[in-house]
Amino acid sequence: MRKDFGVKPWFYPLPVLIIGTYDENGTPNAMNAAWGGLYDENLVELCLGADRKTTQNILAKKAFTISFADASNVAACDYVGIVSGNNTPDKMQKAGFTVEKSKFVDAPVINELPLVLECKFLKIAEEGNIIGEIVNINADERILDEKGNIDITKLRPISYEPVHHGYYVIGEKVGQAFSDGKSLK
Amino acid sequence: MRKDFGVKPWFYPLPVLIIGTYDENGTPNAMNAAWGGLYDENLVELCLGADRKTTQNILAKKAFTISFADASNVAACDYVGIVSGNNTPDKMQKAGFTVEKSKFVDAPVINELPLVLECKFLKIAEEGNIIGEIVNINADERILDEKGNIDITKLRPISYEPVHHGYYVIGEKVGQAFSDGKSLK
Numbered sequence: 001m002r003k004d005f006g007v008k009p010w011f012y013p014l015p016v017l018i019i020g021t022y023d024e025n026g027t028p029n030a031m032n033a034a035w036g037g038l039y040d041e042n043l044v045e046l047c048l049g050a051d052r053k054t055t056q057n058i059l060a061k062k063a064f065t066i067s068f069a070d071a072s073n074v075a076a077c078d079y080v081g082i083v084s085g086n087n088t089p090d091k092m093q094k095a096g097f098t099v100e101k102s103k104f105v106d107a108p109v110i111n112e113l114p115l116v117l118e119c120k121f122l123k124i125a126e127e128g129n130i131i132g133e134i135v136n137i138n139a140d141e142r143i144l145d146e147k148g149n150i151d152i153t154k155l156r157p158i159s160y161e162p163v164h165h166g167y168y169v170i171g172e173k174v175g176q177a178f179s180d181g182k183s184l185k
Numbered sequence: 186m187r188k189d190f191g192v193k194p195w196f197y198p199l200p201v202l203i204i205g206t207y208d209e210n211g212t213p214n215a216m217n218a219a220w221g222g223l224y225d226e227n228l229v230e231l232c233l234g235a236d237r238k239t240t241q242n243i244l245a246k247k248a249f250t251i252s253f254a255d256a257s258n259v260a261a262c263d264y265v266g267i268v269s270g271n272n273t274p275d276k277m278q279k280a281g282f283t284v285e286k287s288k289f290v291d292a293p294v295i296n297e298l299p300l301v302l303e304c305k306f307l308k309i310a311e312e313g314n315i316i317g318e319i320v321n322i323n324a325d326e327r328i329l330d331e332k333g334n335i336d337i338t339k340l341r342p343i344s345y346e347p348v349h350h351g352y353y354v355i356g357e358k359v360g361q362a363f364s365d366g367k368s369l370k
Binding site: 001002003004005006007008009010011012013014015034035036037038039040041042043044045047068071074075076077078079080081082083094095096103109115117125126127129131134135136137138139140141144148149150152155157158159160161163164165166167168169170171172173174175176177178179180181182183184185 | 186187188189190191192193194195196197198199200219220221222223224225226227228229230232253256259260261262263264265266267268279280281288294300302310311312314316319320321322323324325326329333334335337340342343344345346348349350351352353354355356357358359360361362363364365366367368369370
């Protein structure tokens with residue numbers, strides 16, 4: 001038996017995106033968003049809401065970063081999602097986040113989060129979403145394998161579960177893409 | 186130390202979306218896609234490629250389904266991503282997938298995959314992506330908890346890891362959204 005739930009914003013897995021921006025005074029901010037993803041091989045899309053400080057910052061600076069929330073920083077990543085930079089000027093300090101300016105765009109790289117997409121604002125899509133162009137991906141060496149590539153088991157990204165609002169870490173490897181399906185050919 | 190990687194389509198976690206469609210003859214098809222996500226609270230976006238049979242089917246039938254690949258169906262979900270319905274008419278049978286027509290849209294629900302978004306084609310976005318409207322979410326009872334809600338630990342959705350092309354299952358709960366961050370207030 002199957003059950004209908006109607007219209008819900010449920011998607012599995014949803015990411016936990018920490019969007020880093022500077023305001024017009026150069027003050028860094030971060031927010032937490034789950035609605036977004038790859039829009040093309042070098043493009044990302046974010047559904048943030050027009051009244052967000054992050055949206056205002058992106059439009060002012062034409063840039064943002066996307067760091068991926070990880071299992072080591074759950075409380076800080078959740079905190080930036082429940083407090084607005086509009087009324088908490090020391091939000092980043094309270095989160096325990098320190099930043100350096102991206103070498104590529106006018107947006108902050110959060111030192112504590114080991115993987116970041118550095119993005120140039122491209123445009124607002126017809127429905128109001130933000131479209132950005134990835135200009136660089138930057139990773140902390142502690143999440144790299146012996147060949148210098150990203151190791152997801154060291155990154156330990158988390159996912160937002162939209163029904164019960166849990167955060168879940170990516171777990172064990174269960175298959176190999178472009179390979180496991182060959183057995184059915 | 187941090188390392189730059191340039192422009193890459195890396196995102197964590199990426200979903201493994203199994204897109205179900207009918208062709209003009211009513212033959213069901215499915216493909217595997219990782220580039221897509223929630224576009225708004227009732228909208229989804231898919232970056233598929235214009236030459237795909239799935240894209241042709243969506244434009245013909247104005248409908249599609251999105252099932253989430255799970256740890257129980259890795260080989261079948263990978264298979265539909267490496268074989269085209271254009272030259273493998275018995276693709277669904279080989280995958281071991283059986284379907285029923287959605288009650289809401291002209292697209293197939295794959296019985297073996299326990300969670301599906303039933304979507305109406307809305308339009309092609311400016312860059313060529315498909316925008317769809319969620320008209321219903323349907324779940325197999327075996328992934329529901331005792332209250333009749335979706336239990337992610339029963340669903341066991343997988344994620345596509347874009348660097349080494351692995352599939353990883355969503356693992357243990359590591360936090361609670363809108364809650365864990367309060368400790369930093």
